[in-house]
Structures are given as structure tokens and as C-alpha cells.
Amino acid sequence: xxxxxxxxxxxLTAQLVDVPSVSREEKPLADLVEGALRAVPHLAVDRDGDAxxxxxxxxxxxxxxxxxxxxxxxxxDNLPSRLDEDGLxxxxxxxxxxxxxxxxxxxxxxxxxxxxxxxxxxxxxxEIAAEFNGLRRLAEHHPDWLAGDFAVLLEPTANRxxxxxxxxxxxxxxxxxxxxxxxxSWLGENAIHKAAPILTRLAExxxxxxxxxxLVYPEGLNAVLIEGGHAGNVIPDSCAVTVNYRFSPDQSxxxxxxxxxxxxxxxxxxxxxxxxxxxxxxxHPAAAAFVAAVGTPPAAKEAWTxxxxxxxxxxxxxxxxPGDPTLAHTREENVAVAAVEQSEATLRRWLTA
Amino acid sequence: xxxxxxxxxxxLTAQLVDVPSVSREEKPLADLVEGALRAVPHLAVDRDGDAxxxxxxxxxxxxxxxxxxxxxxxxxDNLPSRLDEDGLxxxxxxxxxxxxxxxxxxxxxxxxxxxxxxxxxxxxxxEIAAEFNGLRRLAEHHPDWLAGDFAVLLEPTANRxxxxxxxxxxxxxxxxxxxxxxxxSWLGENAIHKAAPILTRLAExxxxxxxxxxLVYPEGLNAVLIEGGHAGNVIPDSCAVTVNYRFSPDQSxxxxxxxxxxxxxxxxxxxxxxxxxxxxxxxHPAAAAFVAAVGTPPAAKEAWTxxxxxxxxxxxxxxxxPGDPTLAHTREENVAVAAVEQSEATLRRWLTA
Numbered sequence: 001x002x003x004x005x006x007x008x009x010x011x012l013t014a015q016l017v018d019v020p021s022v023s024r025e026e027k028p029l030a031d032l033v034e035g036a037l038r039a040v041p042h043l044a045v046d047r048d049g050d051a052x053x054x055x056x057x058x059x060x061x062x063x064x065x066x067x068x069x070x071x072x073x074x075x076x077d078n079l080p081s082r083l084d085e086d087g088l089x090x091x092x093x094x095x096x097x098x099x100x101x102x103x104x105x106x107x108x109x110x111x112x113x114x115x116x117x118x119x120x121x122x123x124x125x126x127e128i129a130a131e132f133n134g135l136r137r138l139a140e141h142h143p144d145w146l147a148g149d150f151a152v153l154l155e156p157t158a159n160r161x162x163x164x165x166x167x168x169x170x171x172x173x174x175x176x177x178x179x180x181x182x183x184x185s186w187l188g189e190n191a192i193h194k195a196a197p198i199l200t201r202l203a204e205x206x207x208x209x210x211x212x213x214x215l216v217y218p219e220g221l222n223a224v225l226i227e228g229g230h231a232g233n234v235i236p237d238s239c240a241v242t243v244n245y246r247f248s249p250d251q252s253x254x255x256x257x258x259x260x261x262x263x264x265x266x267x268x269x270x271x272x273x274x275x276x277x278x279x280x281x282x283x284h285p286a287a288a289a290f291v292a293a294v295g296t297p298p299a300a301k302e303a304w305t306x307x308x309x310x311x312x313x314x315x316x317x318x319x320x321x322p323g324d325p326t327l328a329h330t331r332e333e334n335v336a337v338a339a340v341e342q343s344e345a346t347l348r349r350w351l352t353a
Numbered sequence: 354x355x356x357x358x359x360x361x362x363x364x365l366t367a368q369l370v371d372v373p374s375v376s377r378e379e380k381p382l383a384d385l386v387e388g389a390l391r392a393v394p395h396l397a398v399d400r401d402g403d404a405x406x407x408x409x410x411x412x413x414x415x416x417x418x419x420x421x422x423x424x425x426x427x428x429x430d431n432l433p434s435r436l437d438e439d440g441l442x443x444x445x446x447x448x449x450x451x452x453x454x455x456x457x458x459x460x461x462x463x464x465x466x467x468x469x470x471x472x473x474x475x476x477x478x479x480e481i482a483a484e485f486n487g488l489r490r491l492a493e494h495h496p497d498w499l500a501g502d503f504a505v506l507l508e509p510t511a512n513r514x515x516x517x518x519x520x521x522x523x524x525x526x527x528x529x530x531x532x533x534x535x536x537x538s539w540l541g542e543n544a545i546h547k548a549a550p551i552l553t554r555l556a557e558x559x560x561x562x563x564x565x566x567x568l569v570y571p572e573g574l575n576a577v578l579i580e581g582g583h584a585g586n587v588i589p590d591s592c593a594v595t596v597n598y599r600f601s602p603d604q605s606x607x608x609x610x611x612x613x614x615x616x617x618x619x620x621x622x623x624x625x626x627x628x629x630x631x632x633x634x635x636x637h638p639a640a641a642a643f644v645a646a647v648g649t650p651p652a653a654k655e656a657w658t659x660x661x662x663x664x665x666x667x668x669x670x671x672x673x674x675p676g677d678p679t680l681a682h683t684r685e686e687n688v689a690v691a692a693v694e695q696s697e698a699t700l701r702r703w704l705t706a
Contacts, residue, residue, distance in 0.1 A: 166536060170585055182521075183657065190555075192555075193575070196549065199546060207538075218539060222588055223546060223589070224587060225545075225582030225583075225585070225589070229579060229595070232578070232626075235577070236578070242585065303536040
């Protein structure tokens, strides 16, 4: 079987959906994508594992990146795909994100002379633990393949531009005490009681709301876990609150950590994990042109997404793609073919106008 | 083999120690105790499981109870017993509490006409979960066997009178919230943050110190466990603090629970377990005479002990016995033979003067 890049984008989406590609089982689909792109004369094609990168080499002043992942969450008894009478295509991966991949493939095949050089990135293992993420691997092995002035990730956003993303870090805020039998509690020192100010400061904290490029990033500082105590008759000698800070991309990871340390001054604060945010970068000419082409107001992206990987490489990035994001990972996943066509038309206008 | 109740109390302690009687394996020792007591003409002897009860029936105005458990914690490579040149008897159960049992047996055999009727109680399974406790079983099956005006438990107290005991109860103080992704925390309601006032009230609480019969019972109100949260990126919808209240015996279990509910007003409070305290009862004539015979000031007992089981039957009770309580359950368990002799002499004086 080969991918037919000449068929309409809705039919191409269905063909992609019907090649199962659960995370770490992307090889058959990656092989098809690579084969189809190598047949396109105006593209230079590279491959790393099950990631495929295709580039125009026209020497344009700007280069933009269109990226999407090939993998899906596990199939929920919803394959093969099915197109209903209302023009909805149902099945695993329809909205997240084979519709976006179909748009990438159509543009890659058909835009022989875009107004900007374009890099098309197709990668593996986005839906599972970060250590397997194909975009992360590409950034390590071949950062030059990802170079560009601006990137669009075609994750489902209902064709809205979602700019940048929050950063996230987690710390353990800890107290220590001294164990004792609870019948003689005055011999001990209660570490859970000592955690009272940690919770009070969290409860009283007013999160920042930061505006960047016209987008508002609301922060969040939350206890996500609390653990303390040993047995029903023992004064506990340790208590730990795991706090998750979702921070606006105006702060680096280090700045965000300093802010958290300040909030919990007087307590032991141990960083457990951290990922940077991403600025929306909408002031870049290529980004501004893109927002104009979409024609609807952009919004701030709340969750951490792979746009932060581009940001870390110095490439401002946004999410923009067909499909309802709230249907992702559900058994009822579907995408309207009209929305896929709209997305294709918008990107084509941006890259040819 | 038979128990030789005519030998000095130190030697009798050694003989008892050399019959292993780890909890639930007390039968050989209970058989020996029952046999020895049945040979004493002035005693009426009863048995329930591996508990043995022997009583004088002299029609005295007062009846007192001397009680002790036959079982030990698991043997720690410290049997058979060994008497060193300093007069210390080493081995599992020396201090906790075969020395006390030896004192009981000597008095039972030799006091044919004490000034008060005496009930000698030997019971099983004190060192393990309460459901197996032999004194508890006796109180259920034969409360009349335990009747009396005053009771002495011969647990090790270094020959000090430890009066009454604290009650203890545990509650779960709970909060609920609403789950949400932590990147969009404003959609949720953080149950851990809502627990802040629980910890603050605990940290700020000043425990009562209650004086009864000249003894001071210091209370304690402590978080012993705290649990909340699901995952590093989820706003938690539940948090529970387990609180242990050790309360003075001036309060019933119901009164103590009401006090706790008052402290945590506004929160859901669920009782998980509860045991009553025991008043020292030192104002009773038999108890006052006992304290006078011991000759040193009594103290309040802090931990919950089996004296509370007597208190629940309406029998005031104290702990008093030879041996260092801090050596109980250790590999280095030992008792000074002189202390056992002193305990025997004190009780003999009380029961014959």
C-alpha cells in the first residue's frame, strides 16, 4: 500500500487513520509517510527512528515548520474509520491528530514554491512518557532539522491559534520533626503540624495573570500531593507537600523556582521536575502573517505542549489544527472533514499569498 | 514438671521464664499455673481458655484483684534465663512480666488469710492485637470473676504506682474539593489547600493538663497521618488528616469526641476508633492503703493499658510491678531479683497488715 497524496484531505485523513499507529508502533505509518514524501521532487527527506522530516530548499528569507505526531493513544474499538452522513469522520486518531498530519502531507506534496521555506516534521511517541518523545529525540540528534523562524504544531485546537504555553515545575516542600509515642506527644515534634503554614500560604496565594503579545496566561500554584505519618500512635517526624507551579512563559524555569522558594521561605524546598514555558512569539512577521491568515483572535495555551520544545530551540511556536481538542483520547473521537479542509485552505493561503 | 511455689520469688521467676509462652502459645504455662494453684487448699480456681483465675473466699468486706499476663513477645535469642553476679535475671519475659506473675503466685500460695479477699488473675495474649486479649475475653465471658473494689496490674513500673490511664480516640478530619487538570486549576477546588485550617488548629491547640487524685494527666491532640492527592498534574478532590486524641480519664469517650468535633467545627469528622481512659481510683480505702504500703508517690500512667478494662467493669485499677518498663520488649530484658522481692514484700504487707 502507498499513501495517495492526491486525494482530498478528508479521504487522506481516513487513509491515515486506517493505518494503526499506537505509540511505539508507528513504523508502518512512518514508512508510508517517508515513501510518499521521497516521491515528491521538491522535498529533501530525512529520517530518524520513526520520525520523518521533509524540507523545501528554496533559499527563502524565512523558514517555517509544520509539525505533527504520527502516534495515537491505544485503539478503543474505534477502527476502521467511518464517515457519517454529516461529514464527520470517526475513529482513533481522527482529531488527535491524523487530520493535522493529512493537512501537512497535502501541503508538502502540493506547495512546490511556497512564499517561505517549509519544514514538515512527522514524529513518533508524543502520547507517552517524555523520554520516548520523537520531537525530543530529533532536537537532540538533529537540532538543525528543526531550525526555523516560526513553528506551527497541528494539534487539534478547533482551528484557533493557541499561543505559547505555560511552564510547569514540581517541588516537594518538606518538614521534619521527632518521633514519639502519641501517648507522650510532648516528647516529640509533630512534622504534620509544622506543615500548617505551607497549606496556609498555598490557600492564600493569589496566582499571577500575565499578558504577553495580547494573550493572558493565568498561573496556578497547587498542592497536588501530601504525605505524612507512620502509624496511628506515632508522632510523625516527616511531612511532604508536592506543589505544582504552572508558570507564565515570561519566567524562565530558574526564575519560577526562585519565586516558589520565596513563597515557602523557611521550609526545605526540593525541585523534582521542571519544564520551561514557551513564549507565543506572535510579534514575529511570519507569526503575525499566520495569525492574519487564520483571521480569528489567538488564545493562550494553558497546558504544557511540544511547542515548548521548539521554544527551547529558539523557534517560537503555536498550536493550530483541525478537530475538537476535548474529543482527543475519547472513544467518540471524530473530526469534521470541513474543518480539515478549512485548516488546509488557511495554511495554503498563508504559504502562498 | 510442676511449678515450685515454695521456692524464693527470684527462682520462681526464673522457672516461669524458662517455660516459653509467646502470645497464643501460653497453654503449657497456663497448665502449670492452673495445676499449682489447684493444689492450694484456700483457693477456688477457674479457667477460661488459657486464663486462670484463683480466689480466696473469706467473706472479707473488701476484695482486691492482682492481675498479670502470662504471654511474652517473641523470644529474641534470650532463653533460657541467666542470673548474673549482680543479681540480675536476664531473659525474655523477665521484666514483662513473669517477675510480676511470680509475685502473684507466691502471695496466692502463701496468704491463706489475707486482710482482704484476693482474686489472682493470670491471662493470655496481652502482647498482641486487642481482639485476642485474655482479660478482654474474661470480662466478656465471666465479668463476675473479675469483680472487686480495687485492682493492681503487676506490669513493670519499677515498683511505682502508676494510676489510671489516658483514653485514646482517632478521627479522620476530611475535606473535599473538585478535580481538575493542574494547568487549569481555576476549574478545580483544592482539597489539600482546604485542610490548612485543620493543621493550623492542631498547631495552635494547647493540650489540657488534668489533675485527678493528685495525679496529672497531660493530654495530646496530634495529627498522626495525612493523605491527599492523586497525581502530579491533578488538583486533588480529597484530603484526610487522622488525628489521635489522648484524653484525660475525667472525660468519657463521648465527651472526648464532642471536644474534638468542636475543635474541628466546619469539617467532616469521622470516628475511626476509641478506647476509654481509667480513673486512678486512689481515693478508695483499699487503694489508699495500697499507696501507703508502697510508700512512694504515685504517678499518672500515660499510655493506654489493661487497667482500662478493669475501669470499664467498675473496678479502679493501677499498674504496679517490679522491673524497668523501658527494658520490656528488648533483647536485653532483665529484672533485679531484689526488686521482685521488694514487690512481693510490699504487697504482702498491704494484704496482711
